[in-house]
Amino acid sequence: MIRDPETLTLLLDSISRFVSERLVPMEAHVAETDQIPDDVVADMKALGLFGMSIPEAYGGMGLTMEEEVMAGFAVAQTSPAFRSLFATNNGIGAQGIVIDGTPEQKDFYLPRIATGEIIGSFALTEPDSGSDAGSLRTSASKEGDAYVINGTKRYITNAPEAGIFTVMARTDAARKGADGISAFIVEKNTPGLSLGNIDKKMGQKGAHTCDVIFDNVRVPASQLIGGVEGVGFKTAMKVLDKGRINIAAASVGAAERILRDAIRYAKERKQFGKAIGEFQLIQAMLADSHAEIYAARCMVLDAARRRDEGLNVSTEAACAKMFASEMCGRVADRAVQIFGGAGYLAEYGIERFYRDVRLFRIFEGTTQIQQLVIAKNLLRDAG
Ligand code: COS
Numbered sequence: 001m002i003r004d005p006e007t008l009t010l011l012l013d014s015i016s017r018f019v020s021e022r023l024v025p026m027e028a029h030v031a032e033t034d035q036i037p038d039d040v041v042a043d044m045k046a047l048g049l050f051g052m053s054i055p056e057a058y059g060g061m062g063l064t065m066e067e068e069v070m071a072g073f074a075v076a077q078t079s080p081a082f083r084s085l086f087a088t089n090n091g092i093g094a095q096g097i098v099i100d101g102t103p104e105q106k107d108f109y110l111p112r113i114a115t116g117e118i119i120g121s122f123a124l125t126e127p128d129s130g131s132d133a134g135s136l137r138t139s140a141s142k143e144g145d146a147y148v149i150n151g152t153k154r155y156i157t158n159a160p161e162a163g164i165f166t167v168m169a170r171t172d173a174a175r176k177g178a179d180g181i182s183a184f185i186v187e188k189n190t191p192g193l194s195l196g197n198i199d200k201k202m203g204q205k206g207a208h209t210c211d212v213i214f215d216n217v218r219v220p221a222s223q224l225i226g227g228v229e230g231v232g233f234k235t236a237m238k239v240l241d242k243g244r245i246n247i248a249a250a251s252v253g254a255a256e257r258i259l260r261d262a263i264r265y266a267k268e269r270k271q272f273g274k275a276i277g278e279f280q281l282i283q284a285m286l287a288d289s290h291a292e293i294y295a296a297r298c299m300v301l302d303a304a305r306r307r308d309e310g311l312n313v314s315t316e317a318a319c320a321k322m323f324a325s326e327m328c329g330r331v332a333d334r335a336v337q338i339f340g341g342a343g344y345l346a347e348y349g350i351e352r353f354y355r356d357v358r359l360f361r362i363f364e365g366t367t368q369i370q371q372l373v374i375a376k377n378l379l380r381d382a383g
Contacts, residue, residue, distance in 0.1 A: 051114030076253025093120025118163030183232030203355030
């Protein structure tokens with residue numbers, strides 16, 4: 001749903017200008033230093049990028065899902081590390097509170113998330129619990145009017161920068177599955193909470209992940225999201241339904257950028273006396289990439305519109321995430337091929353995108369988990 005096309009166009013234009021004038025020139029520097037400069041982060045905050053999906057009542061832009069994916073296409077036209085910093089505030093790091101939080105939790109945290117004053121982070125995965133999220137072992141034991149959390153979370157995006165964590169922990173030790181899990185908001189400075197070393201990753205340099213360790217971390221009972229025990233897994237799944245549409249949008253935006261670079265190179269690079277773009281084998285790779293991007297873009301927009309209509313989009317979100325992230329991998333692979341030797345060299349930037357987008361097929365649910373979600377829903381719906 002697009003509320004006001006004119007306002008949206010203004011927003012998309014300002015994002016696109018910011019991306020091309022400010023972020024694209026910084027890509028190599030951020031990859032080299034593994035750090036987004038503070039002045040760039042300040043500009044992101046000034047543009048409102050941290051609060052795009054936070055409701056207007058809490059100081060955000062309150063974008064609808066359709067508007068948000070269009071903004072997502074625009075911000076993804078550069079290194080994914082940039083979007084990663086504000087993506088958790090719009091997505092998995094805040095949506096638990098937006099979707100299921102109490103009015104007090106929303107009042108207290110959302111305004112500061114919307115401005116980027118605090119970064120929200122999502123702590124679901126553990127050393128022994130990744131795809132099988134329902135098997136997580138981090139515990140939260142009730143002691144008076146507090147919960148005491150113990151356990152370790154792994155690969156937590158933006159943990160080094162985070163001010164708060166949405167933590168999924170088991171409040172009912174007797175229940176080993178999803179229904180024993182609750183979700184909490186835990187502040188970074190809570191005694192007993194510590195961070196591991198920043199992970200060395202294949203790509204997305206400038207975006208950080210690390211372990212988050214909970215050693216008798218005591219949080220008031222008021223930090224239980226929604227004030228209800230046993231529904232934390234469902235909160236996490238609802239958050240991921242939305243997150244998966246956002247990753248699909250990021251995949252589309254990145255693929256568009258990569259294809260644009262490949263087209264430019266195909267027009268410039270001459271072999272056998274003419275631009276390589278005049279050869280049909282190169283044209284086939286460009287055409288396949290464009291058609292697949294178009295298909296993914298349509299899927300993302302459709303899933304977003306359905307979510308705006310209030311429909312359950314678990315299946316569509318999984319379809320869009322699976323197709324768009326796999327598509328992006330194929331587009332990046334073809335682009336390296338079109339660039340040839342230059343595609344393998346760091347200075348042309350294509351190999352960096354090739355590594356960066358590999359993550360899209362893994363985080364917020366691997367392609368294989370999306371297949372399971374789709375198939376499970378199909379079989380259930382068939383009765
Ligand atoms: N929205 C709301 N509720 C949902 C839901 C959704 N999208 N998906 C599942 N649920 C509910 C189910 O209805 C079920 O509730 P009931 O017991 O009341 O029926 C409960 O949650 C458990 O669901 P299910 O039985 O499907 O859970 P499984 O343990 O089989 O796990 C998968 C399902 C594998 C799909 C889930 O663990 C998953 O998504 N894993 C990947 C996690 C992930 O993406 N990790 C990335 C880390 S974040 S970067």
